[in-house]
Amino acid sequence: MTHVLDALPLDFTDPKVQQLETALIQTFPTAGDLRMVLRKSGISEAYVNLLQPTAAAWQEVLDVARKQDRLRVLVAVVIREPNSAAIRPMLEALLADTLAATPSAEAPPPDEPIAWKSDPTPDGLERQIGAQSTLLDVSFLQRGIEISPSVVKLVVTLNDEMRYNGTGFRISDDLLLTNHHVLFDDQGPATTVEAWYGYERSFAGATREPQVIACDQGTIVGRKDHDWAVVKVASPLPAQARPIEIAGAPTPAVADRVYIIQHPDGRVKQIGMVHNTVVKVDDDRIGYLTDTEGGSSGSPVFDEQWRLVGLHHRWETDVVGGRRRIYNQGVRIERVVEGLAAAGVVLEGAA
Template sequence: MNWNETLTILNYRLARLYRQPNAAIAVVERANYNTLQIDISGNPAVMWFNILDYARTTANNWNKIIALLEVVTSPNEMGAEDETLKGILENLKKGQVPVEPPKPVAVAAVPPVEEKRLEKIMGSKSTLLPISFLEQGLVCARAVVRVVTPAGLGTGFLVGDNYVITNNHVIDSIDTARQSVLQFNFQKTLQGLDAPLEEFSLDPDAAFTTSTDRPETAVLDYTIVKVKGNPAAKYGTLTFSPTAAKKEDFVNIIQHPAGGPKQIALYHNVVTGVDEQVVQYLTDTLPGSSGSPVFNSAWQVVALHHAGGELVDPESSQTVVRNQGINGLRVKEAFDQLIA
């Protein structure tokens, strides 16, 4: 059974309800999960991803998910009044297995016979890119790092003169920064082997800022920290786009999903909503991807990924299931203020 939209909804909903490991262990053991086979460490989103991934991979059907939902929606449990969880449970018990609908494909109208051609741009925007796009992406990927903190794993990226940017919910304080390390090159080689890993510590006493420092930026979920040493000389740095992403733009995310080896999300990569603070998109992420750079097609950073699941559409205010990043222009403003 592949990871899907329903599991993403459950991931974030359960992470909000059961934030502490002891509470999570209690409900999964009641669902007859073998907790010895599950990594319960890390922040709540990562913890619940590990739990649901265990259920998905060990049963290869929805039976373990059903057993878990029966526990969390039972009387006196945190999900007893959660209509979304109860609705998912009811549908699964009826055999209504959720299937992601196919993405709509723009189809060009068939022209008269005399106007037909053998080639055509299929859709409102061309998806053709120069082959150097791939080479440039590999160069930029070098500056994307796994962030290892006392509370769990995330992603970050280098900018400027050896600064790393990630989320506030990954590194929330100077004390956390002192105890965290960056892992460069945590990825697989072309042969499927582990690439040589290199670690760098952080230097928050030299420079540190985070979104919760000021009330007006608290919701922007960023942290920027000076890095010890000079990793930029070897791994390079990323640059911000001077303009904001627009709806229907294509975006790509280089990330450490679930804290694992570096990966890239290239498919279903359409921007679906933008405002002054956030950019929303369909590009895939997982817990552990927090702090990833969201790139435009020129490999410039247009957003700092920070959340996914049920979100509010910035235009319609309706609840939607998407991924979301902090608008890159807001993050760049914070960085410029730090180094000024």
């Protein structure tokens, strides 16, 4: 049996992983603590969004550490820290626990040979597998390509003089929408903002050189409660980056599918579109299983008609049927539209 620290991906529903996560959150609760642990573990903080809440940041740290095969190194680093005295016995026991695999025997053969069963219907060569069809018109791909240029990578300098990655998208002639936590920290708005247009990879694998567009940090406006913020570009965006319409889409329902164009971890533009079902909807938020990573904060969330339904901002967790469930979460775009109006933000040339 694979040790919990060696499982890939790391299983956050495992009680031992949850115990480790809780202990780290309680013992190292600040962004400075996380930076120290990352540095000593040989993990670049560029892979982690340290502006998010501590619980979310620590889960991201553990996930990145496992993907980089440095989770055991991280645990060993923590064990040596002076303020780890209370959790040190648990951590040492976790490292020492090899969880030797139980010997297994081959299953006995079945009494009768197992044959493939065919569909008894006369026209049963093909069929829909699930309760809901996943087939889409091929024009879905074309529309996604048309919208994609409007999504940009953001490189932000905050008041700690550190540079952070995020995602944003054009909603008017000169305005980009992203998350409040991308453009603000506890000391106020960002000191510099860059929009990287066209930072993508060709199908052949070549990374395209982005067009870096400066933004005017003096125009930053945002609201923390619904985690939105906008900033104006200081020079025109390319014509291909058309403003994305932010109003008029119906509210998604549970089991609908949503798609997220994003710059995960500050990398080239990607799309999350697998196991992308909506699992939760309330007046303010949409929960979904669409994949994101640190750096995806501020990405647009689209329905199957490429209508904007949400502003992605973080992951969340709840308990369903006695089991912990992890999902991603976006702010419903209606709440953002209301916030923009209340703040007096004018969308010139909006779609």
